Amino acid sequence: MVVLSIPVLDPLPIIKTHKAISKTSSYTDIIPVIDLLDPRCGNHLVRACEEFGFFKVVNHGVSFDIISRIEGVAAKFFSLPLSDKERAGPANPYGYGNRRIGPNGDVGWLEYLLSQTDPGSISQISKSISRDNPNFFCVAVNDYVSAVRKLACELLDLLAKEMGIEPRNAFSGFLRDEKSEKESVFRMNHYPPCPELQSSSYNLIGFGEHSDPQIFSVLRSNSTSGLQICLKDGIWVAVPSDPHSFYINVGDSLEVLTNGKFRSVRHRVVANSQKSRVSMVYFGSPSLSARVAPLACLLKEGEKRKYKGFTWSEYKKAAYASRLADNRLDLFKADNNEERE
Ligand SMILES: C=C1C[C@]23C[C@@]1(O)CC[C@H]2[C@@]12CC[C@H](O)[C@@](C)(C(=O)O1)[C@H]2[C@@H]3C(=O)O
Ligand SMILES: O=C(O)CCC(=O)C(=O)O
Numbered sequence: 599m600v601v602l603s604i605p606v607l608d609p610l611p612i613i614k615t616h617k618a619i620s621k622t623s624s625y626t627d628i629i630p631v632i633d634l635l636d637p638r639c640g641n642h643l644v645r646a647c648e649e650f651g652f653f654k655v656v657n658h659g660v661s662f663d664i665i666s667r668i669e670g671v672a673a674k675f676f677s678l679p680l681s682d683k684e685r686a687g688p689a690n691p692y693g694y695g696n697r698r699i700g701p702n703g704d705v706g707w708l709e710y711l712l713s714q715t716d717p718g719s720i721s722q723i724s725k726s727i728s729r730d731n732p733n734f735f736c737v738a739v740n741d742y743v744s745a746v747r748k749l750a751c752e753l754l755d756l757l758a759k760e761m762g763i764e765p766r767n768a769f770s771g772f773l774r775d776e777k778s779e780k781e782s783v784f785r786m787n788h789y790p791p792c793p794e795l796q797s798s799s800y801n802l803i804g805f806g807e808h809s810d811p812q813i814f815s816v817l818r819s820n821s822t823s824g825l826q827i828c829l830k831d832g833i834w835v836a837v838p839s840d841p842h843s844f845y846i847n848v849g850d851s852l853e854v855l856t857n858g859k860f861r862s863v864r865h866r867v868v869a870n871s872q873k874s875r876v877s878m879v880y881f882g883s884p885s886l887s888a889r890v891a892p893l894a895c896l897l898k899e900g901e902k903r904k905y906k907g908f909t910w911s912e913y914k915k916a917a918y919a920s921r922l923a924d925n926r927l928d929l930f931k932a933d934n935n936e937e938r939e
Protein backbone atom coordinates (compact mmCIF):
# COMPACT_ATOMS: atom_id res chain seq x y z
CA MET A 599 0.00 0.00 0.00
CA VAL A 600 1.33 3.47 -0.86
CA VAL A 601 1.08 5.90 2.05
CA LEU A 602 0.93 9.48 0.93
CA SER A 603 2.26 12.02 3.36
CA ILE A 604 0.00 15.04 3.59
CA PRO A 605 1.54 18.07 5.32
CA VAL A 606 -0.29 18.82 8.56
CA LEU A 607 -1.87 22.28 8.55
CA ASP A 608 -0.58 24.36 11.47
CA PRO A 609 -3.22 26.18 13.50
CA LEU A 610 -3.30 29.92 12.84
CA PRO A 611 -0.33 31.42 14.68
CA ILE A 612 -0.85 34.14 17.26
CA ILE A 613 1.86 36.35 18.69
CA LYS A 614 2.02 38.56 21.75
CA THR A 615 1.54 42.20 20.85
CA HIS A 616 4.44 44.61 20.94
CA LYS A 617 2.10 47.57 21.09
CA ALA A 618 4.54 49.81 22.95
CA ILE A 619 7.14 49.48 20.23
CA SER A 620 4.84 49.47 17.24
CA LYS A 621 3.23 52.69 18.36
CA THR A 622 6.41 54.56 19.29
CA SER A 623 6.88 57.04 16.51
CA SER A 624 10.61 57.27 17.16
CA TYR A 625 10.74 53.66 15.95
CA THR A 626 8.51 53.90 12.92
CA ASP A 627 10.36 57.09 11.97
CA ILE A 628 13.60 55.21 11.60
CA ILE A 629 12.54 53.48 8.39
CA PRO A 630 14.70 55.06 5.68
CA VAL A 631 12.95 57.10 3.00
CA ILE A 632 14.68 57.28 -0.37
CA ASP A 633 13.66 60.28 -2.43
CA LEU A 634 14.63 59.58 -6.01
CA LEU A 635 14.72 63.32 -6.72
CA ASP A 636 17.38 63.85 -4.03
CA PRO A 637 20.88 63.99 -5.56
CA ARG A 638 22.30 62.15 -2.50
CA CYS A 639 19.81 59.28 -2.76
CA GLY A 640 22.44 56.73 -3.89
CA ASN A 641 24.33 57.11 -0.64
CA HIS A 642 21.15 56.87 1.45
CA LEU A 643 20.14 53.81 -0.50
CA VAL A 644 23.37 51.90 0.23
CA ARG A 645 23.09 52.73 3.94
CA ALA A 646 19.45 51.61 4.04
CA CYS A 647 20.30 48.25 2.43
CA GLU A 648 23.19 47.72 4.85
CA GLU A 649 21.42 48.75 8.02
CA PHE A 650 17.80 47.65 7.42
CA GLY A 651 17.54 45.74 4.14
CA PHE A 652 14.34 47.75 3.80
CA PHE A 653 13.32 51.25 2.76
CA LYS A 654 10.51 53.36 1.40
CA VAL A 655 10.76 55.02 -2.03
CA VAL A 656 9.10 58.35 -2.78
CA ASN A 657 9.08 60.29 -6.06
CA HIS A 658 9.28 56.87 -7.68
CA GLY A 659 7.85 57.84 -11.06
CA VAL A 660 5.22 55.07 -11.23
CA SER A 661 2.08 56.71 -12.57
CA PHE A 662 -1.12 57.12 -10.57
CA ASP A 663 -3.01 55.51 -13.45
CA ILE A 664 -0.97 52.28 -13.26
CA ILE A 665 -1.41 52.10 -9.48
CA SER A 666 -5.13 52.81 -9.52
CA ARG A 667 -5.76 50.20 -12.23
CA ILE A 668 -3.98 47.48 -10.26
CA GLU A 669 -5.87 48.54 -7.11
CA GLY A 670 -9.09 48.12 -9.12
CA VAL A 671 -8.03 44.66 -10.30
CA ALA A 672 -7.19 43.54 -6.75
CA ALA A 673 -10.46 44.88 -5.33
CA LYS A 674 -12.46 43.26 -8.10
CA PHE A 675 -10.69 39.92 -7.77
CA PHE A 676 -10.93 39.61 -3.99
CA SER A 677 -14.60 40.57 -4.01
CA LEU A 678 -15.49 37.67 -6.36
CA PRO A 679 -17.40 34.73 -4.87
CA LEU A 680 -15.02 32.11 -3.45
CA SER A 681 -15.98 29.60 -6.12
CA ASP A 682 -14.85 32.03 -8.86
CA LYS A 683 -11.54 32.75 -7.13
CA GLU A 684 -10.98 29.05 -6.67
CA ARG A 685 -11.05 28.58 -10.42
CA ALA A 686 -7.52 30.04 -10.27
CA GLY A 687 -6.43 27.71 -7.49
CA PRO A 688 -5.01 25.99 -5.63
CA ALA A 689 -1.69 27.87 -5.51
CA ASN A 690 0.72 25.17 -6.59
CA PRO A 691 2.79 27.25 -6.33
CA TYR A 692 0.99 29.77 -8.63
CA GLY A 693 -2.70 30.59 -8.55
CA TYR A 694 -5.26 31.46 -5.88
CA GLY A 695 -4.53 30.44 -2.29
CA ASN A 696 -6.48 30.79 0.93
CA ARG A 697 -4.91 30.42 4.41
CA ARG A 698 -2.30 27.91 3.25
CA ILE A 699 1.10 29.42 2.42
CA GLY A 700 3.56 27.26 0.48
CA PRO A 701 3.62 23.47 0.38
CA ASN A 702 4.81 22.65 3.92
CA GLY A 703 1.96 23.35 6.30
CA ASP A 704 2.31 27.13 6.88
CA VAL A 705 -0.88 29.13 7.28
CA GLY A 706 -1.86 32.78 7.60
CA TRP A 707 -4.90 35.01 7.88
CA LEU A 708 -5.04 35.84 4.18
CA GLU A 709 -6.06 34.94 0.68
CA TYR A 710 -3.81 35.67 -2.29
CA LEU A 711 -3.11 35.31 -5.97
CA LEU A 712 0.36 34.40 -7.22
CA SER A 713 1.54 34.58 -10.83
CA GLN A 714 4.77 34.40 -12.79
CA THR A 715 5.47 37.73 -14.46
CA ASP A 716 5.89 36.74 -18.11
CA PRO A 717 3.06 37.98 -20.33
CA GLY A 718 1.99 34.41 -21.22
CA SER A 719 1.45 33.44 -17.57
CA ILE A 720 -0.35 36.70 -16.80
CA SER A 721 -2.65 36.17 -19.77
CA GLN A 722 -3.40 32.59 -18.68
CA ILE A 723 -4.25 33.53 -15.11
CA SER A 724 -6.37 36.46 -16.37
CA LYS A 725 -8.50 34.06 -18.39
CA SER A 726 -9.04 31.77 -15.41
CA ILE A 727 -10.25 34.55 -13.13
CA SER A 728 -12.09 36.95 -15.37
CA ARG A 729 -14.31 35.31 -17.96
CA ASP A 730 -16.08 38.54 -18.93
CA ASN A 731 -13.11 40.91 -19.18
CA PRO A 732 -9.73 39.11 -18.99
CA ASN A 733 -8.08 41.94 -20.88
CA PHE A 734 -8.67 44.46 -18.09
CA PHE A 735 -6.81 42.22 -15.64
CA CYS A 736 -4.09 41.26 -18.09
CA VAL A 737 -3.22 44.79 -19.23
CA ALA A 738 -3.28 46.22 -15.71
CA VAL A 739 -0.96 43.49 -14.34
CA ASN A 740 1.44 43.69 -17.30
CA ASP A 741 1.65 47.48 -16.99
CA TYR A 742 2.14 47.31 -13.23
CA VAL A 743 4.80 44.59 -13.39
CA SER A 744 6.74 46.46 -16.09
CA ALA A 745 6.65 49.67 -14.06
CA VAL A 746 7.81 48.11 -10.80
CA ARG A 747 10.48 46.02 -12.51
CA LYS A 748 11.80 49.25 -14.07
CA LEU A 749 11.81 50.89 -10.64
CA ALA A 750 13.66 47.91 -9.12
CA CYS A 751 16.27 48.04 -11.91
CA GLU A 752 16.78 51.80 -11.45
CA LEU A 753 17.37 51.29 -7.73
CA LEU A 754 19.75 48.38 -8.35
CA ASP A 755 21.73 50.48 -10.87
CA LEU A 756 21.93 53.34 -8.37
CA LEU A 757 23.29 50.91 -5.79
CA ALA A 758 25.90 49.57 -8.22
CA LYS A 759 26.95 53.10 -9.18
CA GLU A 760 27.27 54.23 -5.59
CA MET A 761 29.33 51.14 -4.69
CA GLY A 762 31.59 51.52 -7.75
CA ILE A 763 30.55 48.15 -9.16
CA GLU A 764 31.37 47.37 -12.80
CA PRO A 765 29.50 46.51 -14.91
CA ARG A 766 26.79 48.88 -13.71
CA ASN A 767 24.12 46.30 -14.40
CA ALA A 768 25.76 43.67 -12.15
CA PHE A 769 22.61 43.61 -10.00
CA SER A 770 19.88 44.80 -12.35
CA GLY A 771 21.06 42.44 -15.13
CA PHE A 772 19.44 39.59 -13.23
CA LEU A 773 16.00 41.23 -13.58
CA ARG A 774 16.58 42.70 -17.04
CA ASP A 775 17.20 39.21 -18.44
CA GLU A 776 14.00 38.22 -20.25
CA LYS A 777 14.28 34.72 -18.76
CA SER A 778 13.86 36.18 -15.28
CA GLU A 779 10.20 37.02 -16.10
CA LYS A 780 9.25 33.35 -15.65
CA GLU A 781 10.96 33.26 -12.25
CA SER A 782 9.88 36.63 -10.92
CA VAL A 783 6.56 36.59 -9.10
CA PHE A 784 3.62 38.97 -8.81
CA ARG A 785 1.56 38.50 -5.66
CA MET A 786 -1.66 40.15 -4.47
CA ASN A 787 -2.54 39.56 -0.80
CA HIS A 788 -5.81 40.25 0.97
CA TYR A 789 -5.88 40.15 4.78
CA PRO A 790 -9.53 40.30 5.89
CA PRO A 791 -10.34 42.11 9.16
CA CYS A 792 -10.57 39.91 12.24
CA PRO A 793 -13.06 41.57 14.67
CA GLU A 794 -12.32 39.03 17.47
CA LEU A 795 -8.93 40.66 17.85
CA GLN A 796 -10.37 43.87 19.26
CA SER A 797 -10.85 42.49 22.74
CA SER A 798 -7.68 40.41 22.67
CA SER A 799 -4.16 41.28 23.76
CA TYR A 800 -2.77 39.02 21.06
CA ASN A 801 -2.06 39.65 17.42
CA LEU A 802 -3.07 37.27 14.70
CA ILE A 803 -0.42 36.56 12.12
CA GLY A 804 -1.53 37.48 8.61
CA PHE A 805 1.73 36.33 6.99
CA GLY A 806 4.35 34.75 9.24
CA GLU A 807 7.90 35.99 9.61
CA HIS A 808 10.25 35.21 6.75
CA SER A 809 12.79 36.67 4.38
CA ASP A 810 12.12 36.83 0.64
CA PRO A 811 14.37 34.50 -1.38
CA GLN A 812 14.72 36.77 -4.43
CA ILE A 813 16.86 39.89 -5.15
CA PHE A 814 14.48 42.77 -4.52
CA SER A 815 10.78 42.80 -3.54
CA VAL A 816 8.75 45.89 -4.44
CA LEU A 817 5.71 46.21 -2.21
CA ARG A 818 2.79 48.58 -1.94
CA SER A 819 -0.42 48.36 0.01
CA ASN A 820 -3.66 50.17 0.65
CA SER A 821 -3.88 52.41 3.71
CA THR A 822 -4.18 49.55 6.23
CA SER A 823 -0.99 48.91 8.17
CA GLY A 824 0.15 45.47 9.34
CA LEU A 825 3.61 44.98 7.86
CA GLN A 826 6.42 44.76 10.43
CA ILE A 827 10.16 44.43 9.92
CA CYS A 828 12.78 42.98 12.23
CA LEU A 829 15.76 45.21 13.04
CA LYS A 830 19.33 43.94 13.51
CA ASP A 831 18.79 43.79 17.27
CA GLY A 832 15.70 41.60 16.89
CA ILE A 833 13.12 44.32 17.65
CA TRP A 834 10.02 44.30 15.45
CA VAL A 835 8.92 47.67 14.06
CA ALA A 836 5.54 48.47 12.52
CA VAL A 837 5.78 49.96 9.03
CA PRO A 838 3.28 52.81 8.57
CA SER A 839 1.05 52.19 5.56
CA ASP A 840 1.54 54.58 2.66
CA PRO A 841 -0.42 53.80 -0.50
CA HIS A 842 1.47 56.48 -2.45
CA SER A 843 4.92 54.97 -1.90
CA PHE A 844 6.70 51.71 -2.49
CA TYR A 845 8.56 49.68 0.09
CA ILE A 846 11.54 47.58 -0.95
CA ASN A 847 12.86 44.46 0.78
CA VAL A 848 16.38 43.22 0.14
CA GLY A 849 16.01 39.50 -0.58
CA ASP A 850 18.33 36.58 0.22
CA SER A 851 19.92 36.62 -3.25
CA LEU A 852 21.05 40.23 -2.91
CA GLU A 853 22.46 39.48 0.55
CA VAL A 854 24.57 36.75 -1.09
CA LEU A 855 25.68 38.92 -4.04
CA THR A 856 26.95 41.54 -1.57
CA ASN A 857 28.55 38.88 0.68
CA GLY A 858 26.28 39.89 3.55
CA LYS A 859 26.90 43.67 3.28
CA PHE A 860 23.18 44.07 2.57
CA ARG A 861 20.67 42.47 4.88
CA SER A 862 17.87 40.27 3.71
CA VAL A 863 15.17 41.66 5.99
CA ARG A 864 12.86 39.43 8.03
CA HIS A 865 9.30 40.70 7.94
CA ARG A 866 5.76 39.62 8.77
CA VAL A 867 2.20 40.92 8.59
CA VAL A 868 -0.27 41.11 11.48
CA ALA A 869 -4.02 41.12 10.84
CA ASN A 870 -6.12 44.19 11.59
CA SER A 871 -9.27 43.95 13.70
CA GLN A 872 -11.36 46.30 11.55
CA LYS A 873 -9.86 47.00 8.14
CA SER A 874 -8.87 44.86 5.18
CA ARG A 875 -5.29 45.08 4.07
CA VAL A 876 -4.56 44.60 0.38
CA SER A 877 -0.92 44.44 -0.67
CA MET A 878 0.82 43.69 -3.92
CA VAL A 879 4.38 42.55 -4.28
CA TYR A 880 6.72 42.08 -7.23
CA PHE A 881 9.53 39.65 -6.37
CA GLY A 882 12.43 40.21 -8.81
CA SER A 883 14.28 36.91 -9.32
CA PRO A 884 17.27 35.71 -11.27
CA SER A 885 16.57 33.39 -14.20
CA LEU A 886 16.57 29.66 -13.44
CA SER A 887 20.15 29.05 -14.61
CA ALA A 888 21.62 32.34 -13.30
CA ARG A 889 24.43 31.94 -10.81
CA VAL A 890 24.20 33.87 -7.54
CA ALA A 891 27.48 34.24 -5.60
CA PRO A 892 29.33 37.02 -3.76
CA LEU A 893 30.63 39.54 -6.35
CA ALA A 894 34.43 39.43 -6.40
CA CYS A 895 34.63 43.22 -6.80
CA LEU A 896 32.88 43.68 -3.44
CA LEU A 897 35.34 41.55 -1.47
CA LYS A 898 37.97 43.52 0.38
CA GLU A 899 41.48 42.12 0.47
CA GLY A 900 41.49 38.93 2.54
CA GLU A 901 37.70 38.97 2.99
CA LYS A 902 36.22 35.50 2.96
CA ARG A 903 33.10 34.56 1.07
CA LYS A 904 30.27 34.06 3.54
CA TYR A 905 28.14 32.11 1.09
CA LYS A 906 28.63 29.34 -1.41
CA GLY A 907 27.44 30.20 -4.89
CA PHE A 908 24.28 28.61 -6.25
CA THR A 909 22.02 28.72 -9.26
CA TRP A 910 18.57 30.21 -8.71
CA SER A 911 17.20 26.80 -9.58
CA GLU A 912 19.08 25.29 -6.60
CA TYR A 913 17.99 28.04 -4.23
CA LYS A 914 14.37 27.87 -5.32
CA LYS A 915 14.31 24.12 -4.75
CA ALA A 916 15.69 24.62 -1.22
CA ALA A 917 13.17 27.42 -0.58
CA TYR A 918 10.18 25.31 -1.55
CA ALA A 919 11.43 22.47 0.66
CA SER A 920 11.57 24.82 3.66
CA ARG A 921 9.05 26.24 6.11
CA LEU A 922 8.19 29.93 5.83
CA ALA A 923 10.17 31.00 8.93
CA ASP A 924 13.30 28.95 8.14
CA ASN A 925 16.57 30.72 7.49
CA ARG A 926 17.21 29.38 4.01
CA LEU A 927 20.59 31.12 3.68
CA ASP A 928 22.00 28.92 6.47
CA LEU A 929 22.01 26.08 3.94
CA PHE A 930 24.37 28.04 1.70
CA LYS A 931 26.90 29.36 4.27
CA ALA A 932 30.50 28.87 3.10
CA ASP A 933 32.75 26.51 5.04
CA ASN A 934 35.38 28.18 7.19
CA ASN A 935 38.17 27.20 4.83
CA GLU A 936 36.41 29.29 2.20
CA GLU A 937 34.66 28.02 -0.90
CA ARG A 938 36.01 29.44 -4.13
CA GLU A 939 33.62 30.26 -6.92
C1 LIG B 1 6.45 28.42 2.83
C2 LIG B 1 6.77 28.88 1.65
C3 LIG B 1 5.97 29.91 0.91
C4 LIG B 1 6.98 30.48 -0.06
C5 LIG B 1 7.68 29.20 -0.47
C6 LIG B 1 8.01 28.59 0.89
O1 LIG B 1 8.28 27.21 0.83
C7 LIG B 1 9.20 29.37 1.49
C8 LIG B 1 9.31 30.79 0.89
C9 LIG B 1 7.93 31.46 0.72
C10 LIG B 1 7.99 32.74 -0.12
C11 LIG B 1 8.14 34.03 0.70
C12 LIG B 1 8.21 35.22 -0.26
C13 LIG B 1 7.13 35.16 -1.36
O2 LIG B 1 5.87 35.51 -0.80
C14 LIG B 1 7.04 33.74 -1.98
C15 LIG B 1 6.11 33.73 -3.19
C16 LIG B 1 8.41 33.25 -2.30
O3 LIG B 1 8.99 33.30 -3.35
O4 LIG B 1 8.96 32.64 -1.19
C17 LIG B 1 6.66 32.76 -0.86
C18 LIG B 1 6.45 31.29 -1.24
C19 LIG B 1 4.98 31.00 -1.55
O5 LIG B 1 4.08 31.62 -0.95
O6 LIG B 1 4.76 30.10 -2.38
O1 LIG C 1 1.50 41.85 2.59
C1 LIG C 1 2.56 42.35 2.88
O2 LIG C 1 2.67 43.52 3.23
C2 LIG C 1 3.84 41.53 2.83
C3 LIG C 1 3.67 40.21 2.15
C4 LIG C 1 4.93 39.44 2.06
O3 LIG C 1 5.85 39.60 2.82
C5 LIG C 1 5.04 38.46 0.98
O4 LIG C 1 4.06 38.30 0.22
O5 LIG C 1 6.13 37.84 0.86
Ligand SMILES: [Fe+2]
Nearest residue numbers: 808809810865
Ligand atom coordinates in the same frame (compact mmCIF):
# COMPACT_ATOMS: atom_id res chain seq x y z
FE1 LIG D 1 7.72 38.70 2.06
